[in-house]
Amino acid sequence: MRVCLLTEGTYPFVRGGVSTWCHELIAGLPEIEFVVYALIGGPGVVAEYDLPPNVVRLLPVPLYGHQSLRDYNRRDLGPLAKRTSTRALRSEFLPRFEIVLTEIVRGMEHGSPDLLADAFASLYVYFRENDYDWTMRRREVWEMALAFFESEAFHARFMSSLEAVELVRSLYRYFVPLAIELPEADVYHTSASGLCGIGSIVAKRALGARTLLTEHGVYLRERVLELARSGAPISDRTVKKNFFSAVARATYATSDVIAPVCSYNTRWEEFYGVDPGRIEVVYNGVDETRFADLGRSPARPTVCAVLRIDPLKDVPTLIAAAAIVRRSVPDVHFKIWGPAPDLDYYETCTKLVATLELGDTVEFMGSTSDPAAAYADSHVVALSSISEGFPYTIIEAMMSAKPVVATDVGGIREAVDRFGFVVPPKNPQRLGESLAKLLCDPKGTVALGKAARAFALERFTQATFLEHYRALYARSTTACVPV
Numbered sequence: 383m384r385v386c387l388l389t390e391g392t393y394p395f396v397r398g399g400v401s402t403w404c405h406e407l408i409a410g411l412p413e414i415e416f417v418v419y420a421l422i423g424g425p426g427v428v429a430e431y432d433l434p435p436n437v438v439r440l441l442p443v444p445l446y447g448h449q450s451l452r453d454y455n456r457r458d459l460g461p462l463a464k465r466t467s468t469r470a471l472r473s474e475f476l477p478r479f480e481i482v483l484t485e486i487v488r489g490m491e492h493g494s495p496d497l498l499a500d501a502f503a504s505l506y507v508y509f510r511e512n513d514y515d516w517t518m519r520r521r522e523v524w525e526m527a528l529a530f531f532e533s534e535a536f537h538a539r540f541m542s543s544l545e546a547v548e549l550v551r552s553l554y555r556y557f558v559p560l561a562i563e564l565p566e567a568d569v570y571h572t573s574a575s576g577l578c579g580i581g582s583i584v585a586k587r588a589l590g591a592r593t594l595l596t597e598h599g600v601y602l603r604e605r606v607l608e609l610a611r612s613g614a615p616i617s618d619r620t621v622k623k624n625f626f627s628a629v630a631r632a633t634y635a636t637s638d639v640i641a642p643v644c645s646y647n648t649r650w651e652e653f654y655g656v657d658p659g660r661i662e663v664v665y666n667g668v669d670e671t672r673f674a675d676l677g678r679s680p681a682r683p684t685v686c687a688v689l690r691i692d693p694l695k696d697v698p699t700l701i702a703a704a705a706i707v708r709r710s711v712p713d714v715h716f717k718i719w720g721p722a723p724d725l726d727y728y729e730t731c732t733k734l735v736a737t738l739e740l741g742d743t744v745e746f747m748g749s750t751s752d753p754a755a756a757y758a759d760s761h762v763v764a765l766s767s768i769s770e771g772f773p774y775t776i777i778e779a780m781m782s783a784k785p786v787v788a789t790d791v792g793g794i795r796e797a798v799d800r801f802g803f804v805v806p807p808k809n810p811q812r813l814g815e816s817l818a819k820l821l822c823d824p825k826g827t828v829a830l831g832k833a834a835r836a837f838a839l840e841r842f843t844q845a846t847f848l849e850h851y852r853a854l855y856a857r858s859t860t861a862c863v864p865v
Contacts, residue, residue, distance in 0.1 A: 383859060384415040384438070386567035386585070390578035391423050394431040394440070397721065397749070398690055400573055400598050401431070402774050403643075403666060409434040410848040414855065417565040421445050421578050443562050445555050445577065450515045460563050463509060466516045470508065475517055476526060478504045483530045486625040493628050495635035495655075502580060502632070503587035506560045514561035518554045527553070531621075541617035549621055556625070560584065569594060569858045572633065576605070576626065579633030586636040592858040595637040596664070597647050598771035599792060604694065607769060611693060630654065639854060643772040644793020662854070667847025668778050668838075675783035675835055676758045679828075683821045684715045686760030686784070688753050688775045689767070691722040691746075696789075697731045699810045700766040705738045706814025711821045716744045716764075719756050757782035761827055762820045767791055768807045777842040780834035785827055787816045797842070801834035 387393075393404035408416050417439045424446045433440060443459070444451075451462055481501040485493045509517070517523065527550045531541055541549075559580040564570070570585035571594040572578050585591040605626045609619045634640060634656045641664045642648055648661050685707070689695045697718070704716045722728035728746075735744045750756055753775070757763060763779035763786045770792035777797055779786050786802035788794045795804050803816035820827045 383413075383569070383855060384417065384567045385569045385571050385855060386417045386419055386565050386581075388419045388421075388570065388572040388578040388581045390421040390574050390576050392573065393420065394418065394429045394433060395420065395422060395427040396723075397430045399774065403596075403598065404573060405431050405434075406667075406844065407848070407851060408437060410844065411852060411855075412436050417441065417567055419443065419565060419578070419581055421559070439565060441562070441565060443559060445558060447555075451558070451561060462561065463511050463513055465512050467512060470512055471517060471520060471522065474508050475505065475512070476522060478508070479523065480526065480530070483527060485628045486621060487530070487534055493624075493631065495628070495631040498628050499583050499587050499632040499636050502560065502583050505557070506584040506588045509561045510563065514558075518557065524550055531617075541615070545615050545617055549618060552622070553625075564589065568592065569855055571596065572637075574598065575630040575633040577629065579629055583629075583632050583636045586638075593637050593639075594854060594858060595633055595640045597640065597642040597651070599769055604769050607694070638858065641850075641854065644796050646793040646796065647771065662850075664847065664850040664854075665842055666772050666774055666777060667842050667844040668774065668781050669844045670781055670839055673754050673757065673778050673781035675832065677783075678758045679761065679824075680715075680759050682713055682715045683711050684717060684760040685762050685764050685817055685821070686717050686719070686756050686779075687764045687766075688719045688750070688756055688778070689765065690720050691718070691728050691731060692724060693727060694767055694769050696766045696768045696808060697727075698734050699808055699813060700764060701731060701734050701738065701740065701744055702810035703764070703766070703814035703817060704740055704744050706811060707818045707821065708740070708743055710818045714743060714821060716740075717747050717756065717760065718744065719747045719750045719753070721749045722746075753778055754782060757784050760784060761824070762787060762802075762817055764813070764817060765789065765794070766807070766813060770794060772797070777838055780831075780838040781842065783828075783831040783835040785820055785830040785834055787813060787820065789813070797838075801830055801837060 389404060393401040415436055415438045418437055419441045421443045478501040481497055485498045528546050531546045556577060564581055564585055569592045570582050572582040573596055575595060575597055582593045586593045606623055609622055631654050634651060634654050640651055640656060640661050643666050645663050651661055652658060687700060691697055707714050757779050763784045765775055765788040767789055768791060772793040776786055776788060776794055780801060786798045788798055788804060789807040790804045791807055798804050805812040805816055
């Protein structure tokens, strides 16, 4: 069996989170061949993982820049169509392009995911014969898009001509997956309902293939939060929000099975009209021998956080909570492990540490290749995110017999509720008070950690996780739900 695993901005070029899930899935199913179809957002990315031997191909798909596709590595992308036909442009491309524009202007409440899915499939077929760059740079395409935005009252009021041009340039990049021929596979498994989901949509509607979606965080919610922070014009944010919403709904509509990593995500999927019969929750799992109860207890009261230093993790709230904990636990030590891809955000965090005079309390440890050791050398694990799916750091900590204090986002409550504290996001007071309560009760904290490990052994083992996906793949090759 061969599975095409579609990723976006994650595996194998970024560590942690979804990438951890991808690597554990592939390495844990050596009997299955994998092709990794990876959307990448910038040049010069390098693999952060050694690909397991059952990865038979890595296909990096560039979503950055506006240069010709032929300027990228042709060997990686495969053959690109060269035909230029004005007749095909007008009769085949423009009508489908108009459908896409209509869907992304309608918004999430009024769009038709089936129309969009069929339009994507038709455009994919069109680009098997017709040159992508020639098509997307044609005057007719740009004029249609600009006229379309100008015809809508909201966009005519709020969108300048320059903003409209920039939006069309964005669509040029978002459509790249339609230009790249999908690798041959038995199952197309997308790791998000975002741009990488376009490949899954096409696999279903153009190729009649079996498709599977794993939803980690709620992709659309995270894109909306990202757009809100971007400072982009309101018209730009609105169109992109609608575009990502339309793609998410079409990905849901064309997936034979949707396997969210927690029950929380099913609320969003059902809101988007997914039949509950197509939803099957598969919790992430970790290796209980790697993340073990080592019985360590550092001399200094220690809070561990293993995360990416990123706005979604809301590190300033964690830092502010440290100041609160220090009032009742003066010698507390906060160890924050993880990479800092956004240097401006990292600087904001370090400045806050200095402003709050927490230099002896909060320490940024950098990336770690051994999170098990980081958990072992702590008393409590913290997570202050404003958006999550079902984060590995939570179940790794629990498997390491450490209680957790985390924000009530995504599926965190499903794991942590009885084995730590779940607090509101962006509330350093509640986060700090809960951490202090655990640190001031060493015996109770140890007992809670052991109970957390026992629960994790029941629900979140790597073996259970892998067996779920082995069964899903096997079912996919014997039965295909027409969607």
